[in-house]
Amino acid sequence: MLTENQLQKVKSLQGKSLLAAIGGLIVAIGWGFLNGSMFQGLLIGYLLIFALGVSSLALVMLHHLCGGSWSFVAQRIAEAGSRTLPFLALVGALVMGGALMFSTVFPWANAEFLNIEENHLIKYMSHEKEAFLNIKTFAICFVGYFAVWIGFMLAFNGWSKKLDDTGDPKYISKMKIWAGFGCVFYVLTMTFAATHWAMSTDPTFFSTIYGAWMIAGGALSMMCFCVIMLTWLSDEGPLAEKVSPQIYHHFGNFMLGFTIFWSYLSFSPFLIIWYGNLPEEIGWYLHRSGGGLAAMTVVLIVGVWFTPMYLLMMRNNKTNPNKLRKIAFYILATRVVDMYWNIAPSFENNHNTIGWGTVVSTLGAVAGIGGLWLWVFLNELKKRPILPQQDPREELMFLKEKAHNHG
Amino acid sequence: MAEASSNLRTPLILGDKKPIEVSDDICGILERKPTQLWWAAFGVSLFVLIVGAIATAYQVSTGIGTWGLNKSVGWAFDITNFVFWIGIGHAGTLISAILFLFRQRWRTSVNRAAEAMTIIAVLCAAIFPLIHMGRPWLAFWPLPYPNFRGPLWVNFRSPLVWDIFAISTYFIISSVFWYVGLIPDLATIRDRAKEGIRKKIMGILSLGWDGSYRTWVRYETVYLLLAGLATPLVVSVHTIVSMDFATSIIPGWHTTIFPPYFVAGAVFSGFAMVLLLIPIARKVMNLEDYFTMRHIDAMCKIILLTGSIVGLAYLTEFFTAAYSGSVYEQFVFMNRAFGPYAWAYWIMVSCNVISPQLMWFKRVRSNLYIVFALTIVVNIGMWFERFVIIVTSLHRDYLPSSWADYTPTIIELLTLAGTFGLFFTLFLLFCRFLPVIAMGEVKGILSYGRSKRARNVSKTCDEPVGMTPALEGEEA
Numbered sequence: 110m111l112t113e114n115q116l117q118k119v120k121s122l123q124g125k126s127l128l129a130a131i132g133g134l135i136v137a138i139g140w141g142f143l144n145g146s147m148f149q150g151l152l153i154g155y156l157l158i159f160a161l162g163v164s165s166l167a168l169v170m171l172h173h174l175c176g177g178s179w180s181f182v183a184q185r186i187a188e189a190g191s192r193t194l195p196f197l198a199l200v201g202a203l204v205m206g207g208a209l210m211f212s213t214v215f216p217w218a219n220a221e222f223l224n225i226e227e228n229h230l231i232k233y234m235s236h237e238k239e240a241f242l243n244i245k246t247f248a249i250c251f252v253g254y255f256a257v258w259i260g261f262m263l264a265f266n267g268w269s270k271k272l273d274d275t276g277d278p279k280y281i282s283k284m285k286i287w288a289g290f291g292c293v294f295y296v297l298t299m300t301f302a303a304t305h306w307a308m309s310t311d312p313t314f315f316s317t318i319y320g321a322w323m324i325a326g327g328a329l330s331m332m333c334f335c336v337i338m339l340t341w342l343s344d345e346g347p348l349a350e351k352v353s354p355q356i357y358h359h360f361g362n363f364m365l366g367f368t369i370f371w372s373y374l375s376f377s378p379f380l381i382i383w384y385g386n387l388p389e390e391i392g393w394y395l396h397r398s399g400g401g402l403a404a405m406t407v408v409l410i411v412g413v414w415f416t417p418m419y420l421l422m423m424r425n426n427k428t429n430p431n432k433l434r435k436i437a438f439y440i441l442a443t444r445v446v447d448m449y450w451n452i453a454p455s456f457e458n459n460h461n462t463i464g465w466g467t468v469v470s471t472l473g474a475v476a477g478i479g480g481l482w483l484w485v486f487l488n489e490l491k492k493r494p495i496l497p498q499q500d501p502r503e504e505l506m507f508l509k510e511k512a513h514n515h516g
Numbered sequence: 517m518a519e520a521s522s523n524l525r526t527p528l529i530l531g532d533k534k535p536i537e538v539s540d541d542i543c544g545i546l547e548r549k550p551t552q553l554w555w556a557a558f559g560v561s562l563f564v565l566i567v568g569a570i571a572t573a574y575q576v577s578t579g580i581g582t583w584g585l586n587k588s589v590g591w592a593f594d595i596t597n598f599v600f601w602i603g604i605g606h607a608g609t610l611i612s613a614i615l616f617l618f619r620q621r622w623r624t625s626v627n628r629a630a631e632a633m634t635i636i637a638v639l640c641a642a643i644f645p646l647i648h649m650g651r652p653w654l655a656f657w658p659l660p661y662p663n664f665r666g667p668l669w670v671n672f673r674s675p676l677v678w679d680i681f682a683i684s685t686y687f688i689i690s691s692v693f694w695y696v697g698l699i700p701d702l703a704t705i706r707d708r709a710k711e712g713i714r715k716k717i718m719g720i721l722s723l724g725w726d727g728s729y730r731t732w733v734r735y736e737t738v739y740l741l742l743a744g745l746a747t748p749l750v751v752s753v754h755t756i757v758s759m760d761f762a763t764s765i766i767p768g769w770h771t772t773i774f775p776p777y778f779v780a781g782a783v784f785s786g787f788a789m790v791l792l793l794i795p796i797a798r799k800v801m802n803l804e805d806y807f808t809m810r811h812i813d814a815m816c817k818i819i820l821l822t823g824s825i826v827g828l829a830y831l832t833e834f835f836t837a838a839y840s841g842s843v844y845e846q847f848v849f850m851n852r853a854f855g856p857y858a859w860a861y862w863i864m865v866s867c868n869v870i871s872p873q874l875m876w877f878k879r880v881r882s883n884l885y886i887v888f889a890l891t892i893v894v895n896i897g898m899w900f901e902r903f904v905i906i907v908t909s910l911h912r913d914y915l916p917s918s919w920a921d922y923t924p925t926i927i928e929l930l931t932l933a934g935t936f937g938l939f940f941t942l943f944l945l946f947c948r949f950l951p952v953i954a955m956g957e958v959k960g961i962l963s964y965g966r967s968k969r970a971r972n973v974s975k976t977c978d979e980p981v982g983m984t985p986a987l988e989g990e991e992a
Contacts, residue, residue, distance in 0.1 A: 237841030289876060293824060300832055315840040317773035317832050378757065378772035385770050389842055409851065495703040 112346040119487050133476025141470035148208040149456050149467045151516025156206045156307060157448050158482045160327030161334055162197045166258055167295050168331055169265050173288040174501055179259035179359035181349050183335045184497055188269060189489035190331070191262045196485045198255040200478060205251065205306065209244055213457060217312045234313045237493075242309055250305055254298045261291045267360050269497065276499030277419040299324050311455035314393040318380070322374040330444050333437035333515075336360050340434040347496045354428035360426025364440065365418065372414040373448075387440025393487040396454045399461030405450055413443040445475055528622055529531050530805040535959045542701075542951045543708050550948055553800055561940035562750040563837055571927050572647060579649055582927045589910045589922040594644040597762075597932050600785070601641035601939075602683065603778075603898065604755005605788025606750055608634025609690055612697070613746035616739075622814050624957040625806045630790050631694040632950070636942045637789075640935040640985060647931070682756040684932035686749045693742045700956035702733065702964040747825045754782040761905065768848035768909030771836070777829035784822035784868070788891040791815050793943065797952060806953050809882055816881040819894065823872030826901075829871060840951055844914070852908045856921060860904050867897020874964050 111119065137154065143146025168187040173226035179185075208214040217235035222228060235242060265284060272280040300320030308319045318394045336357070343352040382390045397406065417440050426432045434437045453467050497503070550558075551792040576581045585592055608630035615777065646652045658680050660670045670677050703725035706718035722956075725731060758778035761769035776889050798807040834853075837845040854859045870891045872882045881887065948950070 168888055234841050257879055285667045289633065294830055297831075300828070301835075304835075315836050315842075316774070316827075317771045317836045319772075319778065320832065321773070373751070373755075377775040379758070381772050381774070385765045386764055387770070389840070500581065 110346075111342070111491065114343060115344075115346055115490065118341070118489060122482050123487050126487070129131075129476045129511060130153065130478075130480025133473045133478070133480055135477075136473030137470045137474075137477050140164065140466070140473060144466040144470075145212075145458075146464065146470040148204065148212040148214045149453065149459075149464075150278055150470025150472075150474040151204045151478070152208055152214055152306075152310075153448050153452050153467075153471045154478045155200060156452070157444060157475055158433065158478045159197050159201060160323070160330050160444075161194045162190055163258060163295075163299070164327040164331035165263075166194065166262055167292070167328065167455070168297065168335070170288040170291040173265070173284040174292060177272070177359075178351075179356050179363075180498070181503065182339060182356055182496070183360075184269075184347060185349040185493060185495050186335055186338045186490065187331075188493070189486055190334070192266060192489040193482055193485045194255065194259050194262050196482065200497070201255070202480070204250075204511040207248075209247065215242075215247075215309055216457070217309060218244055218247075220392065231312055232434070238309075238312060241304075242312060247305055250301060254302045257294050257298050260286070261294070265291075272500060273494065273498040278501055280412075281500070281502065287375070294365065296320075299327075311393055311396075312454055314390065316378050316390070318374055318378045322371070323376075324370045325367060325374050326444065329364065329371055330441060332360060332363045332367060333440045336364070336433055336437040337441075342429045342495065343430075347494070352516070353432075357430050357433050358427045359423070361421055361433050361436075363515075364433075364437065365421035365427075368414065368417045368421065368440070372418070375414075376410070377393070393455070395459040399449065401455055401463035402450070402461060405446065405463065406512075408446060409450060413440075413447055415445070442481055445471070520836070521615070522622065528808070528810065529958060529962055530808055533694050533962055535962065536601060538953075538955050538959055539704055539708065539961070541803070543705055543808070546949065546951065548703065550880065551800070554944065555950065556939065557800075558944045561937050561944060564933050564937030565941050566937070567676075568686070568931055568937050571930035571934060572643070573648060573841070574732070575927050575931070579650060582925060584925045584928060586920045586922065588913050588918050588920040589907060590906050591910065591930040592903075592922050593924045593932065594648045596899065596906055597935065598641050598644040599778075599906075600899050601637045601644075601900045601935065603752065603782035603784060603785045603902075605634035605637035605686075605690070606754060606779075606782035607790045608632070608637075609686070609693075609746050609750045610659070610786065611790070612693060613743040614718055614744045614750060617747060620814075622811055623952055624960070625808075625811055626790060626794060626815075627957070628694075628697065628950075628954045629793060629946075629952050630786075631697065631950075632943065633688065633786075633789060634690050634810050634947045635687070636939055636946075637786075638690070639942070639974045640939050641937060642683070643931075643938075644970065675756060678756045679760060682749075682753045686753045689742065689746050693739075693746055694739055696735070696742060696953055697957075698950065699723060700727070701951045701954060703727065704955055750783075754778040760911075761968065766909050767844040768905065771833060773829050773832055773836075776952055777826065780822045780825040780829070781868075781898060784819060784872075785895060786818050786827055787815050787822065788894035788898065791887060792891040793885055793893065801947070801952065806958065811885075812884065812887055813878075813881045816875045819874050820827060820875040820893075823868060823875075827869035830865065847912070848909055850969065851912055851944060852904060854893055855908065855912070856902065856968065857908045857911070859883050861908070863906050864897050864986070866899040867893045868901060871897070896978050905980060928980055951960070970971050 116148050124332065136148055137150050141150050165187040168183065169181065170186050172187065205215075209218045213219050216222050216231050217238065223232040223235060240246070254399045260506060268284050268315065271277070272284075303320040305322040305343070306325060308314060308316070319486065339352055339357075339360070343349050379394060382394060385391075396402075417436060420426050420436050426436060449471055451469070453471070454461070456464070458464055459467055529538075552651065583593065608627075608752075610636075611630045612627045616627075637823050645654050649655055652836075658670055658677060660672070660677075699722055702718050703722035706715055706722050709718060711713040755775040756775035762771060762774040764770055794807050798804055819895065834849050837849040840846070852858070871890055874890065876884070911922055912919050
């Protein structure tokens with residue numbers, strides 16, 4: 110369990126996160142309502158925070174599938190993250206439901222917008238994609254995606270609790286088997302969800318890599334969040350004994366790996382689409398090439414790809430928790446830039462320009478939804494011991510770790 | 517809790533070997549005369565290679581009009597084979613570099629053979645673009661060097677030029693990596709050899725290796741650096757090969773998922789080829805203690821993972837074509853699945869997506885015969901994948917008047933067969949003249965004296981159930 114001091118820390122952070130949430134939501138909704146960017150900001154903010162919840166589930170499943178000491182120490186953090194999925198379903202329903210009904214965030218859902226003469230191309234493409242892009246399918250899929258994720262979340266959290274209580278190895282093999290299926294379903298649902306929730310903000314655009322791109326970004330966020338939590342909670346108590354520089358090194362390597370993977374998945378579609386220069390695809394990049402967005406693209410290259418990659422190449426930055434935490438905070442901040450760049454320029458009033466209205470409401474939404482999410486997350490984290498209690502794999506995992514340290 | 521037997525993982529090398537036994541086992545193969553089985557296999561491979569060489573000589577002297585290409589299908593068998601062979605090589609680099617960085621110690625038994633396979637596969641791949649150039653003796657022309665051809669300079673914007681850089685770099689680094697890894701083992705052979713030609717050659721090749729502490733430290737540093745260098749190459753080579761297609765505007769080729777999808781497919785097919793060779797080498801050279809079922813199990817899991825990624829890519833492509841609203845994209849994919857080449861498409865799907873799913877079952881992964889059969893199936897499937905991508909996207913042009921079909925000629929079939937002949941001939945020669953297992957590395961992971969240790973520990977500890985990745989059956 111967390112120590113008394115840690116519980117106090119958690120409680121105090123929960124209070125602060127609620128304050129941030131209230132402030133953020135006032136900005137996102139109030140400011141956004143006044144200049145019409147409310148649902149734009151809320152959608153971007155939601156997708157950023159949602160990635161943490163759903164990637165937590167992925168990490169839980171990956172841990173049970175592959176094992177390993179690095180994921181063992183993060184298992185309870187990831188489990189608590191996955192238990193925020195019902196909350197995320199509720200917020201998602203409100204944000205996307207509102208966006209569909211009261212805004213042009215999803216242009217294909219807004220008949221009035223489509224009927225404007227100059228939007229005839231969007232109208233035509235929306236019509237071509239009607240089988241997938243209609244409110245009924247969207248709603249059914251939304252329920253379906255969350256049913257799959259919450260189903261797996263309940264199963265894994267349930268088995269993990271039973272393993273704590275009984276130490277019965279049958280739950281380990283059960284989790285291992287289901288983790289395999291879970292990973293398959295996770296990737297499939299995320300691919301379709303990315304198309305529905307993010308790619309369809311520009312109904313003229315299509316890209317086969319989009320789902321994987323979103324998954325990579327989410328995984329990167331989750332790794333950074335885990336590092337922040339581990340450094341925060343390993344000052345004393347059970348985590349202090351287990352979390353070694355070697356474990357941070359593993360996390361640092363994963364952060365490096367996902368940074369490079371994200372960059373790879375960002376650059377290669379650009380190269381392919383730029384080279385092809387086809388009218389049905391190139392528009393998406395053209396909307397991101399002018400105004401301040403060109404500068405933002407440079408920020409992506411230098412700040413989101415090169416800087417973290419350079420920092421994470423150095424071993425000292427990965428084994429030193431303080432340094433790694435700073436890099437993790439930095440990467441989480443850059444995730445906001447990336448998600449903004451990915452989605453905002455698709456909105457009609459943000460083509461080729463940084464719409465400061467959307468920027469402010471996005472930042473408000475990140476603080477608002479993020480604050481609420483953090484409150485729910487910490488609440489879940491407190492409910493269970495911070496490390497699995499009777500996992501028979503524990504000894505072997507740390508035995509292996511020891512061998513690595515000496516080898 | 518299960519019955520206590522050992523609280524340690526299953527050893528990577530079985531048989532409680534001492535270091536000297538490793539040298540005896542591996543060098544012994546090279547020091548004995550080849551077996552009849554080896555001669556038989558070598559004879560068949562060499563024959564197929566000679567047939568391929570004759571076919572190659574014929575098409576080079578006659579021209580590539582001997583192929584079944586036409587004005588719509590201008591790329592077919594040659595590029596299919598080229599991508600197939602380049603893909604095969606990827607497992608070697610993945611095992612030697614990426615798994616090294618990931619500290620997967622099981623790789624030590626298989627890395628040498630897989631690296632050899634990489635180099636041979638790249639050689640096989642290189643044959644096809646060389647022939648396709650029509651005048652292979654001018655193959656140096658795509659290299660950017662000051663020349664007397666006026667202002668004519670290579671087109672740096674062409675992915676085919678990127679290919680030349682990517683693949684030649686890959687070949688050089690892979691060869692250097694392989695050779696550096698071989699040095700300590702070559703020294704072992706040198707030290708064991710009696711005076712004569714073998715001792716002389718090995719003495720030169722082992723670069724004066726003395727086995728001192730300083731030599732090992734430098735060796736390990738170089739090896740780590742080369743692993744770091746080779747890692748991006750694993751990804752870059754097939755990424756650039758995928759760009760040969762993706763940067764065009766041909767529906768079915770021009771799609772953003774191609775780079776990671778090609779890389780996953782390459783690793784998938786490469787591992788299938790390693791798993792095809794390992795059971796044979798294991799049996800023929802009595803290396804059961806080194807290539808254990810644990811290695812096979814681990815490689816099956818990589819095949820399952822990469823096969824599933826490939827399956828996801830097929831699904832995403834199909835879905836996105838339907839979603840795109842582009843009639844050309846939609847037509848290409850419907851035509852692939854239900855057009856004149858539907859048979860090839862369904863072979864591809866059943867071999868690459870359905871068959872690897874059997875590897876979810878431990879019973880399948882622990883049956884060498886089924887694994888062997890599945891690797892053949894996967895290799896066939898991955899060859900067809902490239903055929904489907906290339907031919908079905910080309911044979912239906914935008915203008916129906918340009919529609920054409922493609923059938924390979926006997927010359928093309930014999931050339932493909934010839935590359936298999938080359939592959940197996942070189943691999944068999946490698947098995948004869950060089951150590952198939954990295955002795956220096958394997959000696960570092962021996963379980964020498966372990967059974968005694970395990971017996972002592974098991975008196976006090978229970979076995980952590982569910983964490984022995986090797987086959988329980990084998991242990992029992």
